[in-house]
Amino acid sequence: MPRTIVDAEVIKQAVAVASRAPSLHNSQPWTWVADGPELQLFADRSRILRAADTAGREALISCGAMLDHLRIAMAAAGWQSFVERFPNPNDLSHLASVDFQRAGYVSDATRARATAILRRRTDRLPFSPPNDWDILRPVLHELVDSDAVHLHVIDDALRGELVEASRLTEALRRQDPDYQSELDWWTAPFELDEGIPRSALNSVPEADRVGINRAFPIDGPGERRAATGPDQARILVLSTPEDSREDALLAGEALSTVLLECTAVGLATCTVTHLTETEAGRTVIAELLGSTRSPQALVRVGRAPALEQAPAPTPRRQVTDVLKFRR
Structure with a gap:
């Protein structure tokens, strides 16, 4: 494949869009390096949450989401991406190298997903059931299911057990001062280009109606979406054959x-990972699924009120902070 140097402005714009990818506590643990025709993705070890993410799994999942966002942003700009994962065995922080080639056309599906990058929000409030689920579910399976990653849908009959596991996990972590200190820092009520703003958190009554969600030390801004009632989201689980670094990146x-x-x-979504951050939590989820695979992340999917004002986007670091040009 001929290696093509993409214009720097195209790279900057794509990285800016891809930076909307979700990450644990909006920690954004990634760095891009443009080196000639190659764009390289590195994990930023200084931004890994040591208490919540002791193994660095969540950082790898976050970087995997960033990698896929970048591929979609470049595709919408007319470039096809060729990804080599873990190209340097001597540098474990080097997660991927990406080369590009001009694409013949940009599909409507690609444009829709690129637009979705800017529209997506982590919505921690209660959801109504997703509409047209019988149509969407097989589409998601077709897009995701492979030897590397499998999509499971939690049976409604198991929801109570999952809620109980979520609450037990949170109760145990309330006794972990390092974990609580991290939560305090990443939800600190001052303006930054990282972390979780108060407007994105649940109040106590809202959290009680969700059940499967992380408990944060700062209360959200009041009672919202009261007419929705208890959460009726579909709960999805992404799992991998093992629990390797490659598994985590592909899960992302x-x-x-x-x-x-x-x-x-x-549809509205909320990624839920507090259960998969602990070995005990992953074991519980695997048992609920009747699977020997390793659960990597949960996702709540449902409907938010159509006329509701969209929440403000959470802050992101500047492109100059996450993208460096070597040549």
């Missing part, structure tokens, strides 16, 4: 696909 890419496809058809 699949997570990006699920979030953007759901957003493109007008």
Whole structure:
């Protein structure tokens, strides 16, 4: 394949769009380096949350979502991406190298997903059931299911057990001062280009109606979406054959696909990882699924009120902070 140097402005714009990818506590643990015709993705070890993410799994999932967002942003700009994962065995922080080639056309599906990147929000409030679920579910399976990543849908009959596991996990973590200190920092009520703003958190009554969600130390801004009642979201689980670094990165890419496809058809989503951050939580989820695979992330999918004002986007770091040009 001929290696093509893409104009720097195209790279900057694509990275700016892809930076809307979700990450644990909006930590954005990634760095891009443009080196000639190659764009390289690195994990930023300084931004890994040591208490919540002791193994660095969540950072890898976040970087996988960023990688897939970048591929979609470049595709919408007319460039096809060729990804080599973990290209340097001597540098474990080097997660991927990407080369580009001019694409013949940009499909409507690609444009829709690229637009969805800018529309997607993490919505922690209660959802109504997703409309046209019988149509969307097989589409998601077709897009995601492979030897590397599998999409499971939690049976409604198991929802109570999952809620109980979520609450037990949160109760245990309330006794972990390091974990609580991290939560305090990433939800600090001052303006930054990272972390979770108060407007994106649940109040106590809202959290009680969701059940499967992380508990944050700062209360959200009041009672919203009261007419929705208890959460009726579908709960999806992304799992991998093992729990390797490659598994986590690929799970993040699949997570990006699920979030953007759901957003493109007008549904709200919320990634849930507090259960998969602990070995005990992953074991519980695997047992609920009757599977030997390793659960990597959960996603709530449902409908938000159509006329509701969209929440403000959470802050992101400047492109100059996450993208460097080597040549």
